Amino acid sequence: MTTRALPPRLAGKLALTLCILALSAAATNSQGAAAQDPGKQGATKVEDPRTIALQSWHGYLEQIGWPKDMAERTAPRFLGELSKSVDNEHGGQTITFDGSRPGLRATVTIFLNRAGNPVVAPVVELADILEAR
Amino acid sequence: MNALKNPLCVGLLTTLAAVTIPVSSATAQLTIVRVNGGGTAPSATGSGNLATIFNAACDWWERTLVTSPHTLTLTYRWGPQSGGVLAAHTLNAQSGTPNRETAGTIVFDNDGSSSWYLDPTPCNDSEWSTFTQNTSNYGGGTLIDQAMWSGASGGASGNHDLFGVCLHEIGHSLGLSSANTAFQAERGDNDVDVTAPRPFPGSALPLNTSSAHLAISTSLMWPSVSASVRNIPSQADLLANAQISQMTGIAYQASCFDGCARYIPDSDATTGNSNVIPFGTSTPSSLSSTFTSNNGVPPVIYFDIQPSTDIYLHGLNVNTTAAIGEDLYCDIYTRTSTHVGNELSSVGWTARTACIGVSAGQDNQSQIDFNSGLYMAQGATIGVAVVARNFLHRYTTGSNSYSNADVTLNLGSATTGTFSGSLFTPRTGNISLRYQRDNATWHNQIYQTVLRSSDLGPAGSITGLAFAPTVSGRHINRVLTIRMAHKPANYSMSTTFATNISGGTTVLSETDHVWHIVANTWNEIGLESAFAYNGTSDIVVEIFARGNHMSTGTPGGFRTGGEPRLYAYGWPFSSQPTTGTLGASSAVKIRAEFECANSGYFGTSCGPALSDSVGTPRTGATYRVDIHDGVPTSGAIVILGFTRSATSLTPFGYTNCFAWNDAVASLFKVTSTAGFAFHNISIPNSSAFSGLKIYSYWANLDATQPGGVTFTNGVRGVVGTENP
Numbered sequence: 001m002t003t004r005a006l007p008p009r010l011a012g013k014l015a016l017t018l019c020i021l022a023l024s025a026a027a028t029n030s031q032g033a034a035a036q037d038p039g040k041q042g043a044t045k046v047e048d049p050r051t052i053a054l055q056s057w058h059g060y061l062e063q064i065g066w067p068k069d070m071a072e073r074t075a076p077r078f079l080g081e082l083s084k085s086v087d088n089e090h091g092g093q094t095i096t097f098d099g100s101r102p103g104l105r106a107t108v109t110i111f112l113n114r115a116g117n118p119v120v121a122p123v124v125e126l127a128d129i130l131e132a133r
Numbered sequence: 134m135n136a137l138k139n140p141l142c143v144g145l146l147t148t149l150a151a152v153t154i155p156v157s158s159a160t161a162q163l164t165i166v167r168v169n170g171g172g173t174a175p176s177a178t179g180s181g182n183l184a185t186i187f188n189a190a191c192d193w194w195e196r197t198l199v200t201s202p203h204t205l206t207l208t209y210r211w212g213p214q215s216g217g218v219l220a221a222h223t224l225n226a227q228s229g230t231p232n233r234e235t236a237g238t239i240v241f242d243n244d245g246s247s248s249w250y251l252d253p254t255p256c257n258d259s260e261w262s263t264f265t266q267n268t269s270n271y272g273g274g275t276l277i278d279q280a281m282w283s284g285a286s287g288g289a290s291g292n293h294d295l296f297g298v299c300l301h302e303i304g305h306s307l308g309l310s311s312a313n314t315a316f317q318a319e320r321g322d323n324d325v326d327v328t329a330p331r332p333f334p335g336s337a338l339p340l341n342t343s344s345a346h347l348a349i350s351t352s353l354m355w356p357s358v359s360a361s362v363r364n365i366p367s368q369a370d371l372l373a374n375a376q377i378s379q380m381t382g383i384a385y386q387a388s389c390f391d392g393c394a395r396y397i398p399d400s401d402a403t404t405g406n407s408n409v410i411p412f413g414t415s416t417p418s419s420l421s422s423t424f425t426s427n428n429g430v431p432p433v434i435y436f437d438i439q440p441s442t443d444i445y446l447h448g449l450n451v452n453t454t455a456a457i458g459e460d461l462y463c464d465i466y467t468r469t470s471t472h473v474g475n476e477l478s479s480v481g482w483t484a485r486t487a488c489i490g491v492s493a494g495q496d497n498q499s500q501i502d503f504n505s506g507l508y509m510a511q512g513a514t515i516g517v518a519v520v521a522r523n524f525l526h527r528y529t530t531g532s533n534s535y536s537n538a539d540v541t542l543n544l545g546s547a548t549t550g551t552f553s554g555s556l557f558t559p560r561t562g563n564i565s566l567r568y569q570r571d572n573a574t575w576h577n578q579i580y581q582t583v584l585r586s587s588d589l590g591p592a593g594s595i596t597g598l599a600f601a602p603t604v605s606g607r608h609i610n611r612v613l614t615i616r617m618a619h620k621p622a623n624y625s626m627s628t629t630f631a632t633n634i635s636g637g638t639t640v641l642s643e644t645d646h647v648w649h650i651v652a653n654t655w656n657e658i659g660l661e662s663a664f665a666y667n668g669t670s671d672i673v674v675e676i677f678a679r680g681n682h683m684s685t686g687t688p689g690g691f692r693t694g695g696e697p698r699l700y701a702y703g704w705p706f707s708s709q710p711t712t713g714t715l716g717a718s719s720a721v722k723i724r725a726e727f728e729c730a731n732s733g734y735f736g737t738s739c740g741p742a743l744s745d746s747v748g749t750p751r752t753g754a755t756y757r758v759d760i761h762d763g764v765p766t767s768g769a770i771v772i773l774g775f776t777r778s779a780t781s782l783t784p785f786g787y788t789n790c791f792a793w794n795d796a797v798a799s800l801f802k803v804t805s806t807a808g809f810a811f812h813n814i815s816i817p818n819s820s821a822f823s824g825l826k827i828y829s830y831w832a833n834l835d836a837t838q839p840g841g842v843t844f845t846n847g848v849r850g851v852v853g854t855e856n857p
Contacts, residue, residue, distance in 0.1 A: 065227040066314055074317060103344025103356030104311055105221060126312050127221040128305040128345050129214070130298060132247065133357035 049116075053097045053108045054079050056122035060108075064126075078106040078126060088112075090119045105129050163380075164204045165191040165303070172211030175243040178288035181251035183211065183241065183295065189255040189389060190299035194307060196390065196591050197371055199382035199669070203229075206236045207306055209299075214242035219358070220298050222305035224312035231379035232315045237306040241298065248360065250292035256389030258282050260289035261363055266387070267351050271369070273327055273336030278369035279351030280387060285361040294363045297353070304354050304370060308377030311345040315377050320345075325373045330381050332622070338373050347373055384622075384669050390590035393729035394599075394857035397588045397722065398694040402601035403653045405692035405722055410700050411580030411676045412600070412608065412721075414688035415573065417447055420537050421565040422544055424452050424496055426527035429547075431555075434526045434562035435472035436545035438515045443571035443705060444539060445506040445611060447682050448488065449519065450498035452527040452563030457494040461501055462522040462740060462838070464488065464788050472516035472546065479552040482518060487739040487789035495527055498565055502684040504737035504789065505645035506611055508571070519562070520551050522838060532559035539570055569682060572705040577679045579713060581633050581699040582720035584672040586622045589725060592668030596824050596851050597726030598640075599655040606650060606686015607737075612679040613646040614639060615660070619670040626673070626699050628712045633699065634675045640664050645779070647736050647846075652689075655724050655857065657731050659849060661777060663824055666727075674723065679706070696720035728823040730853030732756065736779065739790035740843025742769075742808070742833040750827055750850040753818030758848050760831040763808035768834040771812045772799045777828050777849065786840035793847030794828035804833070816852055825852040 057078055061071035080099025088094045091114035099106035105127040113119045169184050187209050214221055225236040241249075252260065262284030269278045285291075310316055319325055320340055325347075327336040339348040346356040353364040354373065371383035388395065409415065429452075438446070455461060465488055468481040475481060490501030509515050519526070528547060535542045546558035569576050598615065602608075618637030626633050640662045650656045666672065682688075698720035701713035730751035734744060742763035750756040760769050774794025782790040802810040814827065827850040835843045 061312075064224055064312055065232075070314060070317070101343035103341055103346045105218075106311075125223070127223045128302075128310050128312075129218045129221045129356075130301050131357045132217040132219055132293060133359045 049093075049095045049110060049112065050079070050082070050097070052110050052118060053095070053122070056108050056110060056124055060124035060126070079108065080106060090114065092116065092119070102131070103129060162200045162202050163195045163198050164202075165195055166204060166206040167191055168206060168208040170208045170210030170238070173243055174211055175245055175247070175249060177249035177251045178292050179251035179253060181253040181255065181295070183209065183251070186252060186255045186296045187299050189391065190296060190303055193300060193366065193386070193389065194303050197366060197384050197386055198307065198375055198380050199384060200378070200380035203233055205234060205306060207239060207303065208237070209239045209241070211243040212240040213244035214240065217246070218242060219247050219293055220302050222302045222310065224306070224310050227313060232313070233378045234306050234310060234313055239302045239306070241295070248292045250289045250294050252289070252294065252296050255296040256391035258363065260287055261285050264387070271336040271338055273333035276333050276336065276368040276372070277385060278349050278367050280365045280367045281351070282363040283361070289363070290361050293358065293360050297358065297363045297365070300364070300366060301353055301358065304366065304374060305345060308374035309345045309347070309354055313345070313377070315379075316345055319377050325376050327372050327376050331372060331375050332382060333368070333372060336372065338369055382669070385587040386590050387587045388590065392857070393727045393853060393855050395589050395725045395727065397584050397696060397725065399722070400724070402655050402692060402722070405601070405694055406719065407603040407690035408693045408719060408721065409575045409690040410698070410702060410721070411578045411678055412681055413575050413690040414608070414681050414683045415575050416688050417567045417569050417682065418539060419565050419567050420535055420540055420542055421450070422533060422535050422542060422561055422563055423529055424498060424563045426452050426496055426529055426563050428530045428560065429527035430454060430525040431547040431549045431557060432521040432525055433518055433548045433551055434528060434545060434560070435476050435516065435518050435547065436562050436564070437471050437473070437543040438509060438517060438566070439541040439543070440509045440511045440513065440539065441541070442511045442539050444509050444568045445571065445576070445680050445682065446503070446509060446566060446568045447506045447684055448500065448502045448567040450500050450565035450567065451519065452496060453492050453499050453521070453524045454495050454527060455492035455499070455524040457492055459492045459524070460741060461490040461492055461499060461524050462487070463501060464520045464522065464839070465503060465507070466518040466520060467507065468516040469513070470516060471514055472518065475516060476546050476548050476556050476558070477552060482552060484783045484788050487737065492524065502607070504647070504684075504739070506609060506680055506682060508611060508680070518552070526562065528563050529561040531561055533561040540566065540568065542566060572703055574703045576681055577704050577706070578676070578681065578700065578702040579630055579710065580676045580678070581626065581630060581673055582696050582723070583620070583624055583626060584674060584723060584725060585696070586669055586671050589666060589672065592666055593727040594824055595660075595664040595666050595725050596728050596853070597657040597660050597731055598674070599657040599724035599726060599857070601653065601655055601692035601722050602650040602689065603652055603692065604650070604683070604687045604689030605652045606683045608648040608650050609682055609684050610646040610648075610678050610680050611644060612677070613641060613643050614677040615641040615658070616675045617664045618673045619667055620673050622669060622671055624671040624673065626697055626715060628699060628715050630675065630699065630711060630713060633673045637673070637675065638662070638664055649734055657726065657733055659733065659735050692722045693719045694722045724857065726857055728853045729857040730851065730855060731857065732848065732850040734846050734848045736791060736793050736847040738843065738845045739787065740833070740835055740838045742831060742835070742843055742845045744829065744831050744845035744848050746848045746850060749856050750814065750816045750852045751856060752816050752820060752822060752852060752854050754816055756814045756816060756850055757811050758814065758829045759809065759811045760804065760833060760845055761809045763804045763810070763831070763833040764835045765804060765806045765808045767804050767808070769802045769804050769810045770799050770832045771802060772796050772830055772832065774828045775826060777826070777847070782844065787842055787844065788839040790844040792844070793830040820854050822852045823854055826850065827852065
């Protein structure tokens with residue numbers, strides 16, 4: 001059998017090609033792993049709007065002085081039902097949940113992007129109202 | 134030097150008195166900081182504005198919740214509200230132990246869908262005709278759960294009252310709020326359970342199941358409101374917030390109290406029944422001799438009176454040669470035995486009162502009124518001399534006796550001088566006695582009523598009590614004593630006078646009290662001592678009035694309202710009752726004056742000249758005291774003082790005249806050709822002088838009167854920062 005050495009120029013090209021392939025594979029593997037990690041970037045993507053709205057109530061109530069446990073216990077009463085959903089400029093939806101009842105205005109509005117993630121702070125309104133009889 | 138007679142000392146004392154007046158612990162502890170957030174006012178009826186109305190509503194809540202110090206900041210503004218929503222309250226922050234809202238925002242609808250009435254005078258409820266206070270028992274006693282004005286007129290009709298809506302929304306910020314954690318903790322069983330120390334413990338005030346409102350449809354904190362009504366915080370509304378926010382008490386009030394005058398029950402001096410209790414008078418009894426004269430012209434006549442029952446002699450009718458319409462001036466002297474044989478000596482005679490009247494012409498009855506009534510006990514023989522100053526008597530020759538069931542009249546004699554000159558006897562003076570039995574129906578009265586804390590409002594110094602008579606004239610009491618006592622709020626009166634007035638303070642005590650009253654207006658009675666009101670209690674007012682009579686004008690009564698009263702009348706001196714008749718309503722209307730500027734005249738003159746005032750002694754203003762009907766182009770001295778008195782000047786030769794004050798200062802004036810002079814008093818522009826009393830009267834040089842000087846009635850001014 002006869003053994004012949006590769007010319008130096010060809011060997012350089014091969015090494016470069018292998019190196020690129022290796023880097024590409026590594027990059028591909030990295031993206032796939034990230035997509036499958038629910039604890040990272042994709043967490044809100046899997047939450048439904050109702051959960052996001054409820055979390056917004058938690059945050060609001062704590063902000064106005066409610067203890068955390070009390071806020072979590074009471075917030076569902078304020079949440080109510082989805083009352084409005086309209087397209088927004090972020091390519092997603094602006095969604096309002098309304099828990100209002102006679103004498104009480106309780107609404108939360110969340111602003112989601114195309115991927116379903118909140119893009120700006122929610123608007124929560126909890127007001128005691130007087131109506132004309 | 135008597136410090137009290139030094140104006141500087143008096144001013145200093147007054148200043149000290151003013152700053153030591155107790156401030157209500159009930160009203161000073163809740164502080165609402167108001168931040169006007171602006172917004173565009175909507176089209177509305179009424180010329181008021183949101184800021185004024187909101188402030189008045191904040192004041193109301195500050196005065197009615199009793200609490201440890203708490204500060205709440207409220208931002209208020211106009212802004213659009215959806216649907217039929219009139220206004221919305223949002224809690225922005227809460228903290229503390231107990232937990233309370235510390236910041237909030239209130240937005241009033243301006244999108245055009247709400248029809249507003251913006252009251253330019255939110256503390257005046259005159260746009261509504263009917264005030265309703267409903268009561269219920271929620272387990273802790275009967276309490277007021279509705280305080281509402283209805284019967285709207287003008288701009289208030291058909292529109293929503295912004296003032297009432299402000300009261301409602303501010304109410305949310307004080308406890309009844311869905312965002313308030315104390316409310317959430319309380320709402321578990323769908324009611325507010327009232328506990329001590331708050332009043333009405335044991336009450337369970339029902340809550341709306343869906344929101345932070347009361348489930349009491351009559352209350353302010355009901356979740357909706359009709360047009361054309363004005364709701365104000367009831368006791369139920371106040372209690373709910375006091376309980377949720379752990380405030381210690383409430384001070385329910387039915388009025389706004391933006392001025393110095395607090396009216397019980399209302400400010401209308403022209404409506405309400407006329408009642409002769411407690412000051413009222415009736416037509417006096419009379420006993421006449423004859424008015425067919427056949428002799429006369431001496432200036433002095435004498436006769437004896439023998440009462441069969443205790444009487445007050447209020448005046449006489451006489452027969453005179455004076456032309457019709459001429460003023461008549463005289464003096465009444467009495468002695469404790471018959472006049473017979475005593476006409477020519479002044480020994481045993483006492484000058485008792487001046488008398489003033491108008492001639493009806495010869496052989497007609499000319500009425501002369503006594504400046505003070507003369508009490509005459511049954512069984513006595515009282516010799517009387519009527520000494521005319523400027524007229525001559527007509528009489529009938531011979532002696533005569535006249536009597537009825539009350540009194541016997543034995544006549545008489547005459548002299549040409551006062552206990553001197555020529556004696557003519559027997560002569561029957563032509564007279565009529567005008568008197569009342571001591572136990573006449575409305576003559577002597579003890580009376581008590583209650584001024585409710587809800588009507589009195591915040592603490593302060595009550596410097597006057599005013600009443601609303603239905604007649605005009607000169608009302609006289611032989612004895613008048615007024616006492617006031619703090620009692621717990623919602624006090625139920627006993628039928629025993631002493632029980633109701635226990636711990637009381639005397640604010641007026643006077644004999645021969647003269648009160649010049651004008652029908653259908655508020656007339657301050659002349660309180661001598663201020664009453665320091667504590668801001669939370671009811672006040673029992675006791676009026677002890679003996680010898681009610683009118684020496685001029687028509688007998689009549691005083692306007693009544695709706696508070697309870699305890700009364701006894703028609704009793705004789707010797708058997709003053711200790712208990713009375715308790716009435717659930719019809720108490721006399723009263724205006725309590727908290728350092729209001731006020732002026733009125735009191736006492737009587739002993740001659741033609743009279744004194745009155747123009748304006749009131751309001752701080753920063755000029756107040757004027759006048760003399761009129763004096764001697765033209767003559768000397769007149771205005772005498773000023775700070776303490777009221779009634780010192781007889783008879784010992785100084787001015788028969789039946791009185792000095793009406795302590796004479797701190799005097800100034801000499803000259804009357805005009807009309808017998809008029811005046812003196813201006815500038816009141817310093819400082820509230821430190823509020824409550825200071827300024828007394829004045831005039832001395833007028835008058836050669837026709839005894840001693841050559843006559844003295845006017847007194848004028849009493851009370852310094853205040855505002856008029857009632």
